[in-house]
Amino acid sequence: QPGLCPAAVPRGPVCRGGVMDRVAVIVPTLRRPEGLADALASLMAQQGVGDRLGEIVVVDNDREPSARAVAERFQAQAFPVIYVHEPTVGVASARNAGLAATDAPLIAFLDDDEIASPGWLTALLATQKTTGADVVFGPIRGRAPEAAADVRPYLEDFFGRAGPTTDALIDHPFGCGNSLMVRATALPGPAPFEVRWDQSGGEDDALFAALSARGGRYGWSAAAWVDEVAPAHRANLAYTLSRAFAYGQSPSQAAWAKRDVAGVVKWMAVGAVQLAGWSLIALPLTLLRRPGRARARDRAARGLGQILWLPGLAPRFYGASELQRLDRAASP
Structure with a gap:
């Protein structure tokens, strides 16, 4: 207990x-x-x-x-x-x-x-x-x-x-x-x-x-x-959209870890619909620089992650990669 x-x-x-x-x-x-x-x-x-x-x-x-x-x-x-x-x-x-x-x-x-x-x-x-x-x-x-x-x-x-x-x-x-x-x-x-x-x-x-x-x-x-x-080197769309992509990879990767091929196909199909739908919304919002563009691009990035889920495509956020971001942030 x-x-x-x-x-x-x-x-x-x-x-x-x-x-x-x-x-x-x-x-x-x-x-x-x-x-x-x-x-x-x-x-x-x-x-x-x-x-x-x-x-x-x-x-x-x-x-x-x-x-x-x-x-x-x-x-x-x-x-x-x-x-x-x-x-x-x-x-x-x-x-x-x-x-x-x-x-x-x-x-x-x-x-x-x-x-x-x-x-x-x-x-x-x-x-x-x-x-x-x-x-x-x-x-x-x-x-x-x-x-x-x-x-x-x-x-x-x-x-x-x-x-x-x-x-x-x-x-x-x-x-x-x-x-x-x-x-x-x-x-x-x-x-x-x-x-x-x-x-x-x-x-x-x-x-x-x-x-x-x-x-x-x-x-x-x-x-x-x-x-x-959130420090400045993380409080930007480049960082959060890469994180959103990685979050999107999770359900497909979890299904693959269980060797659930049907589950992988399902999540990839869901991701394709999500990517297409949110990209159509994100494009005009981005061109017009409307505040809602960030959320729409986030959802599209998650959909893309569900499609491109292979471990070798996973972004890196910690360890040596974070040191590199900190070094760049500290550079004049």
């Missing part, structure tokens, strides 16, 4: 009174010192968690330890901070390194571009307790302050996340950012995130697919708000 101590786990700081109640927050980071500082400041301001928050694990995923100074600024504040340098650049490697640095039975994930509301962690913990879910997700308010005004609403929706207005069990997972997981059931083994997804992302999709196959349950915590601040 999620939330209860396995027999092999000693009673103490990890399990008090037979209940697994200690949580660690893992914050992977890659060359975002300002974003990391904002994320850590929001964690230090968490309310109502008391000593349940055992530690905050900062995983510096740069080749050089560029986030050490930021992490050290917070080490003598409200909650303990553990700094980990993981030079193998990749999202799965970073998450696995964070897990290796803590034995907490409950694991929360916050990205380095997210700012947690003061009641964030308390809300996630309360929802996990009431629903018994293996993984709990919360809503995300997207922010793109540096984006062009006419596409900003689309971008902020793109980087945001919405769900039910009340706490509930839900029938599908979201991404790892802004989540709480029961380690024993959702994160089995020493390295549950597959490193083959280091560069493209999708490590959480694989994790949740395996959890679903084991009968895992997902919950939604309506009060567990975070703000996600």
Whole structure:
């Protein structure tokens, strides 16, 4: 039963009174010192968690330890901070390194571009307790302050996340950012995130697919708000449309992974209709530079992804590719 101590786990700081109640927050980071500082400041301001928050694990995923100074600024504040340098650049490697640095039975994930509301962690913990879910997700308010005004609403929706207005069990997972997981059931083994997804992302999709196959349950915590601040090198149509294309690839790739040929054909047919229909809408809107052009192009890109779903065509958003984008953004 999620939330209860396995027999092999000693009673103490990890399990008090037979209940697994200690949580660690893992914050992977890659060359975002300002974003990391904002994320850590929001964690230090968490309310109502008391000593349940055992530690905050900062995983510096740069080749050089560029986030050490930021992490050290917070080490003598409200909650303990553990700094980990993981030079193998990749999202799965970073998450696995964070897990290796803590034995907490409950694991929360916050990205380095997210700012947690003061009641964030308390809300996630309360929802996990009431629903018994293996993984709990919360809503995300997207922010793109540096984006062009006419596409900003689309971008902020793109980087945001919405769900039910009340706490509930839900029938599908979201991404790892802004989540709480029961380690024993959702994160089995020493390295549950597959490193083959280091560069493209999708490590959480694989994790949740395996959890679903084991009968895992997902919950939604309506009060567990975070703000996600999209940096300038991501807050643009070139980036989000490539992400939309990759999102579109997912159902076709999932069907192929099951060797469901009929499913692949179905999703490709759906994608063809979606691509044709939304392209017809997107073309005049783009020519006239109307605000709705971004959403229409997003839907067309998802349709194209359902058609061109082969793994070799998947865009890369993490690891070395993200370092290259950061280098370009830093160039004069």
